[in-house]
Amino acid sequence: MTDHQHIKNLIIVGGGSAGWMTAAMLAKQLGNSVSITLIESEQIGTIGVGEATIPPIQNFNRLLGINENDFLSYCNGSIKLAIEFENWRKLGHSYMHPFGKFGADFDYMSFPYYWLKDVLTKQAAGKPYRELESYSLAWHLAANNKFKQPDTNPQSIGSSYDYAFHFDAGRYAMFLREFSERLGVKRQEGKITQVNTEPSSGYITSVDLEGGQTLSADFFIDCSGQRALLLGESLGIEFESWSEWLLNDRAVAIQTAHMRPVSPYTRSIAHHAGWQWRIPLQTRMGNGNVYSSQLMSDEEALNLLLDTVEGPTLTEPNFIKFKTGKRQKVWHNNCLAIGLSAGFLEPLESTSLHLIQTAIMRLVRLFPTKQVSKNLIDTYNKEAQNEYEKIRDFIILHYKVTERDDSEYWRYCQSMEVPESLQSRLDLYQEHGHLVVHDKELFKQENWMAVLAGQNCLPQGVGPVMASRNDIDIDKTLDSLHQSMTKYTSTAQSHEMYLMQHCPHKPA
Template sequence: MNSVQQQEIVILGGGAAGWIAAALLAKRTDRRHIRITLVESEEIGIIGVGEATVPILTHCNALLGIGENDFIRSTQGTFKLGIEFCDWGVAGNRHFHAFSDYGHHVDNVSTHHYWLRLRQSGDERPIDDYSFAYAVAKNNNFAPSDPQNSRYHHAYHFDAALYARYLRDVATGLGVQRIEGRMTHFDLDGASGNIAAVHLAEGVKVPGDLFLDCTGFASELLGKALDTPFVDWSRWLLCNSAIAAPSKRTGALMPFTRSTAHAGGWRWTIPLQHRNGNGMVYNSDLWSDDAAREALLGNLDGELLAEPRVFRFTSGHRKWFWNRNCIGIGFASCFLEPLESTGLQLIVTGVLKLLRLFPQRTINPVLRDEYNRITTIELERIRDFIIAHYYLSRRPEPLWAASRDIEIPDSLRHKLEIWKASGQIALGDLESYMEPSWLAILLGNGVVPARYAVAADLYPLEQIRKGMEIRREEIIRSAQAVTSHQDFIDQYCKAS
């Protein structure tokens, strides 16, 4: 098939969204039939703070054939086994959202039901004691879990700017054409209303059949060119600002992200090889920028390396993620605040869904409607998970009190009611966060159900106690054999 007959895919915007999309599309489509062009401007740049991820990034890298050690070395990255939550719920509370479970089902009963039965008998061991990932992470250790007997998953921390450059090399190596330039205007087809081409400041015209908007919050194509309405979720997710700054890394290299609640919001700490990424997330109507800055700078572990930057955001999404012949990837289509590191997750899942529903030059609206349907459900499930972190808090300060007073979505209310009444996690379709994740947040915030599964009474209490103790001791013993996170990086993937 010659170039005239090729389907033209145009990606506007680089950064993680643009280059993940470009690389995955180039790797997973027949390049004889499809030509991919990415337009980005060095003038615009990207938000280059430390980036935290979830395990789907390991799947993305595997699809692209990226060697993990080379990737970590090139992005000055580190490994992540979960998120440590400090002072959430109440001051002094600490719990861990691990990328692992709490043990295998026994007679089709989840381990946490046996834990709940022990708790009712007076055993006060936290649920985290039965998480293999937590046992490894709390000692600042790391090694990939044996794929033949996987006990936990891992994700990454990395420098966002270095990550974009790394993916750019991967994508251009796969045949993606890069054009440097800033879009000045666009052409819409008079009959269909589709985007026909984008025009650059240098006078270049880039026509296309399918456009991916990867321009971040600006949403130049999906939002501005096609005037796609925005669905505002700020009534549920009250934070609207973040202030971020890098600092010199001190102390042991943590294999986890730390999230610390404050009077007016929460602070992230993302450990990289060469520095820490730090940020404060807050509501600017309830906490001033100056107060947030003071709280951030007053809690840095090391020397400040650059002036803090303030970002404004509104949680929500475009009414359609795919409108006409344009698909928004990443922040161009949706944004959920930084909690739980969902940004890159939604970029990857957005592209993977597109690959499953990839259109011909003439777009079948059935594919577009299905993409919008499943993406909306996926995002609503993640939204509920994030709302729960705030809604369950018992902190007295204005943000936390206001978060308790919101009228939560019916889907989240249903989950919480089922949990409190039965100890069951009522998972719906297209959930990103499965039972262990919900358990970590619910039990970590002290939300203990009224009962446990009746089948957990089939075994004598002492037998359950002995079985749980065997698991706990085996976790401790095995975790102690794992090398330190620093030593693993020094041996296999230390950045120059």
């Protein structure tokens, strides 16, 4: 390949989390071979939310060479071991989706099968049983507001859980900006007023800024947020809506003062037309209400939020409109969309920053030359579509398998037809508890089981092999597992003490 075929410079449009995550990783992976410019507009600003994550973010930080404690100190961060879902199955009920495994691996049948067999047997006999979550170490730690780093020995029960972070979105973008600028990324302040394309190829050649400056590049990454200034507005790639399954289209966010203790988990509290989040940081709480504008007015949403938050408010309410779905293609010609410009699935399982992370790593893997091959673009788009659809199904699951029928919103969710890919997965599960999950899927058997068991969606029975197995004394094994987890938890320090000792927040 000749040198003139290489991409020499690229422009990232947007300086929200998507823009700066992309800039940081590309600068780290591409070194000096490509000159990177990020354009952002203070006048437009960023969406200002996106503060809860899932465990793979640890890999992203590791690849960047970021020290976890420095990062948490800078970003007012805390640990996230789980999401607690309150009022999702029914009013007054709560369960957790903890990170990591349930129980331990005994043999080729995974732990949830043993749990299902135990529960179905006990239910039939009218006997009490423990919930699936109580066989998760992340649950034990979270429920007791404790944390310690997982054990690195894979044989130890202490290696069975995982964790992610909560952090301040503004500080996160700032952290990555400093990181990227140290690696040579140039930041250009300014509002883009026009995107210029080459008529015959449809490739983007340059962007014009307010004030008359024009910036050109070989490749453009659209991180401009929901507007999708390049891929949507300029190149005309349509948005595919998934609102028939995911009704919410509005949010209102507000920050409140710090309340003790700082819990190591996110709370998701369902209400009659959506749900609220609580994201605990070291010095404040992030709160939001996510709702369907057809069934709840902005005023009602704000009042509900203000009536239920704890502690004095620190900010004015931030109302956000959003669309759930994705662009039909995320890559077209020499333009790739990453972040909200590519698509959005509501924040229920904190998957957006993760989708940004995987989009970036897919780009690094498939990094193109100037004349991008159609095959490469198709491959990228196919992988992205598949990834979004699988996550979409998992999020829809929370709404579909509810026992709630106390409002129009929940009655719709219960009775709606779900995508065929989700329906066939549910049908298989309902027969014998089988959950077939492919290696590349983000949410594994344990994640699906956390929600299914948490919302009391149990199969009719376990398969014949599992049903006839008597070689393991399930009662005794489950008791002993529960005891080891309780014992392990007693050796951990409080989450707040952990933060104070390892990564106390350093204000700017």
